[in-house]
Amino acid sequence: MTTSxxxxxxxxxxxxxxxxxxxxxLTLVAPGVAERFRPGxxxxxxxxxxxxxxxxxxxxxxxxxxxxxxxxGTVEIIFAVTGKGxxxxxxxxxxxxxxxxxxxxxxxxLPKEAVSCALVAGGYGSAPMFxxxxxxxxxxxxxxxxxxxxxxxxLFGALEARRSAQSVIVTTEDGSVGIKGRVTDVLPEVLERxxxxxxxxxxxxxMLAAVAQVAETHGAWSQCAVEEAMACGVxxxxxxVLPVIGEDxxxxxxxxxxxxxxxxxxxxxxxxxxxxxxxxLGAPSGGWPx
Amino acid sequence: xxxxTWSGQVPAALEEVDLRVDLxxxxxxxxxxxxxxxxxxxxxxxxxFDVTDIGAVVTKSVMLDPRSGNPTPRMAETPSGMLNSxxxxxxxxxxxxxxxxxxxxxxxxxxxxxxxxxxxxxxAELARxxxxxxxxxxxxxxxxxxxxHNRGLVFACDPYQAAxxxxxxxRDVPRDVPVFAKLSADVTDLVTVAESVMxxxxxxxxxxxxxxxxxxxxxTLRPVLGGVTGGLSGPAIRPVALRCVWQVHQAxxxxxxxxxxxxxxxxxxxxxxxxxxxxxxxxxxxxxxxxAPIRIVTELRAELAARGFTSPxxxxxxxxxxxxxxxxxxxxxxxxxP
Ligand SMILES: Cc1cc2nc3c(=O)[nH]c(=O)nc-3n(C[C@H](O)[C@H](O)[C@H](O)COP(=O)(O)OP(=O)(O)OC[C@H]3O[C@@H](n4cnc5c(N)ncnc54)[C@H](O)[C@@H]3O)c2cc1C
Ligand SMILES: Cc1cc2nc3c(=O)[nH]c(=O)nc-3n(C[C@H](O)[C@H](O)[C@H](O)COP(=O)(O)O)c2cc1C
Ligand code: FES
Numbered sequence: 001m002t003t004s005x006x007x008x009x010x011x012x013x014x015x016x017x018x019x020x021x022x023x024x025x026l027t028l029v030a031p032g033v034a035e036r037f038r039p040g041x042x043x044x045x046x047x048x049x050x051x052x053x054x055x056x057x058x059x060x061x062x063x064x065x066x067x068x069x070x071x072x073g074t075v076e077i078i079f080a081v082t083g084k085g086x087x088x089x090x091x092x093x094x095x096x097x098x099x100x101x102x103x104x105x106x107x108x109x110l111p112k113e114a115v116s117c118a119l120v121a122g123g124y125g126s127a128p129m130f131x132x133x134x135x136x137x138x139x140x141x142x143x144x145x146x147x148x149x150x151x152x153x154x155l156f157g158a159l160e161a162r163r164s165a166q167s168v169i170v171t172t173e174d175g176s177v178g179i180k181g182r183v184t185d186v187l188p189e190v191l192e193r194x195x196x197x198x199x200x201x202x203x204x205x206x207m208l209a210a211v212a213q214v215a216e217t218h219g220a221w222s223q224c225a226v227e228e229a230m231a232c233g234v235x236x237x238x239x240x241v242l243p244v245i246g247e248d249x250x251x252x253x254x255x256x257x258x259x260x261x262x263x264x265x266x267x268x269x270x271x272x273x274x275x276x277x278x279x280x281l282g283a284p285s286g287g288w289p290x
Numbered sequence: 291x292x293x294x295t296w297s298g299q300v301p302a303a304l305e306e307v308d309l310r311v312d313l314x315x316x317x318x319x320x321x322x323x324x325x326x327x328x329x330x331x332x333x334x335x336x337x338x339f340d341v342t343d344i345g346a347v348v349t350k351s352v353m354l355d356p357r358s359g360n361p362t363p364r365m366a367e368t369p370s371g372m373l374n375s376x377x378x379x380x381x382x383x384x385x386x387x388x389x390x391x392x393x394x395x396x397x398x399x400x401x402x403x404x405x406x407x408x409x410x411x412x413x414a415e416l417a418r419x420x421x422x423x424x425x426x427x428x429x430x431x432x433x434x435x436x437x438x439h440n441r442g443l444v445f446a447c448d449p450y451q452a453a454x455x456x457x458x459x460x461r462d463v464p465r466d467v468p469v470f471a472k473l474s475a476d477v478t479d480l481v482t483v484a485e486s487v488m489x490x491x492x493x494x495x496x497x498x499x500x501x502x503x504x505x506x507x508x509x510t511l512r513p514v515l516g517g518v519t520g521g522l523s524g525p526a527i528r529p530v531a532l533r534c535v536w537q538v539h540q541a542x543x544x545x546x547x548x549x550x551x552x553x554x555x556x557x558x559x560x561x562x563x564x565x566x567x568x569x570x571x572x573x574x575x576x577x578x579x580x581x582a583p584i585r586i587v588t589e590l591r592a593e594l595a596a597r598g599f600t601s602p603x604x605x606x607x608x609x610x611x612x613x614x615x616x617x618x619x620x621x622x623x624x625x626x627x628p
Contacts, residue, residue, distance in 0.1 A: 007337055046578055057577065236576060238327075241379065273362075282356035282380075282382070
């Protein structure tokens with residue numbers, strides 16, 4: 001039955017919805033989430049209202065939680081409008097109600113010792129990084145952030161980053177702000193300068209693959225939050241899988257909603273995402289035709 | 291199946307409604323179960339509601355060996371539905387019996403185990419393993435699988451092959467454990483398939499499985515799913531599923547039927563029972579609302595009470611009986627907009 005550790009499902013009232021650059025910042029009244037939340041976890045929202053023809057839940061990294069105050073507990077997300085569901089969310093007004101399940105998934109693993117950490121994010125992938133940096137700073141870790149985006153309006157939280165980290169580097173692909181280029185262009189230098197032992201990353205798959213590679217060549221651990229298409233977000237549908245190497249060296253198709261979204265970067269077979277690589281547990285012999 | 295007369299003039303009190311049903315000898319708390327592949331083995335949903343409060347948990351179809359399933363993307367959202375091409379990913383029967391089933395048993399949930407094979411031999415072996423495991427309330431046989439020994443043709447689409455599977459399974463499952471054949475609606479003559487699996491020893495029928503569909507990506511201009519085609523489910527298929535239950539109940543009124551396909555509310559569940567289902571399964575809507583099964587139990591109770599029924603058995607197949615004149619005189623408007 002319902003335990004104090006598991007996710008909560010509730011009909012959450014919209015407290016506010018604001019524009020932030022190209023994104024939307026949604027705050028929902030959802031008591032009980034803050035007490036359970038750990039950075040890296042996500043929320044799954046039903047979209048379209050009670051008679052919705054859009055059946056599948058939409059997943060978003062949890063940006064921030066508050067455990068009390070006037071509104072009795074809130075959860076916040078940052079989202080981009082990319083389709084029908086997010087367009088519906090962008091039209092919400094205060095007092096509207098959204099069915100939300102949170103917190104879901106495995107959080108970022110925190111280091112046991114007070115080490116230096118690099119937090120790398122692409123686009124709205126920075127959303128979960130601020131709660132993470134808070135926990136790391138509490139443990140005495142040094143936090144160094146690298147935030148990247150295609151262009152300035154798609155950068156989220158650059159100002160907040162300055163308050164949350166010892167150092168911040170911003171990159172944009174068009175050079176509209178910060179260094180022109182990608183996060184992985186500057187990451188090697190950051191790792192060398194800071195001696196970071198752990199790299200935390202959230203963003204598009206291609207970025208995560210590249211970050212995991214840089215971390216590995218610098219002898220750092222990496223913790224990557226992936227974004228796979230999810231139908232349920234709670235572990236019952238098996239749509240959200242990707243090939244991950246287990247402790248035993250065996251590749252399995254693993255659910256990113258319950259066994260992720262955070263994975264050790266060196267465990268994910270990045271170049272095989274979207275396939276069932278040969279040798280995967282239970283794969284047809286010879287693998288799947290590509 | 292008792293009352294076939296309209297008894298809806300006087301609404302019943304909610305506590306007067308006794309939702310317990312007898313499904314082919316299985317005593318269930320209520321007629322609402324989870325559909326195979328939409329609830330894993332029950333554990334994840336136990337965070338959202340008490341899995342012992344629904345009729346039964348039907349587990350994801352398990353195969354003999356571990357299965358990786360298909361490449362991603364494995365889903366595409368469609369209007370009021372979705373396409374999936376999971377490819378029966380699962381741990382295999384050894385792991386299922388070692389971990390998943392014992393959890394359901396220790397939780398005292400009713401476990402209906404769905405099995406899937408790619409040959410007659412595999413179905414028989416699974417039936418032996420599952421049928422002899424303690425705590426299995428019933429076996430559901432997913433026959434919507436390609437037969438490796440018959441050019442990959444799906445068992446469910448051929449009355450002869452479907453019957454052979456059922457006979458093989460029935461032989462190896464103890465008599466007191468009901469065996470349900472899960473039917474596909476992607477056939478020309480569903481009643482013929484239903485009759486042949488019943489003749490081969492099935493205790494009852496579960497219908498329907500997903501319908502074969504396709505979705506094309508407007509950007510890549512190629513099929514969305516890694517597996518190209520996928521199974522369509524959700525409210526989009528409900529009228530098709532309801533028609534199937536209706537046709538089979540009409541042809542074989544005494545056969546226990548579990549209605550499946552797009553059930554979203556208690557009213558939808560009632561609709562399936564009126565068409566001839568003795569119980570229902572809830573699938574895709576769980577992805578939308580993980581507490582849907584228990585919500586539907588509550589709603590079904592209210593829908594029955596509002597119409598003056600005190601037991602689900604009073605409505606099974608009721609839609610097949612001609613409307614009594616007295617019905618015309620009742621306040622139907624009041625029921626449509628409660
Ligand atoms: C763990 C996780 C965290 C995420 N965090 C954020 C975040 O913080 N901010 C943000 O803007 N977006 C985030 N996303 C992506 C977000 O879920 C999708 O953008 C959103 O579901 C798109 O819905 P739509 O109806 O607008 O798009 P549509 O394309 O109409 O969606 C159709 C279907 O595909 C699924 N889908 C489409 N795109 C994605 C995607 N990129 N990832 C997963 N499912 C998708 C939808 O859930 C839906 O079922 C996250 C995804 C995951 C899995
Ligand atoms: C993601 C997914 C996986 C499924 N897996 C199975 C399965 O393993 N075995 C099976 O018999 N049916 C499976 N089904 C079919 C459902 O049990 C059900 O018959 C069908 O989805 C129609 O019901 P619904 O509209 O309520 O989902 C699956 C359906 C979905 C959506
Ligand atoms: S999204 Fe359904 S199992 Fe992960």
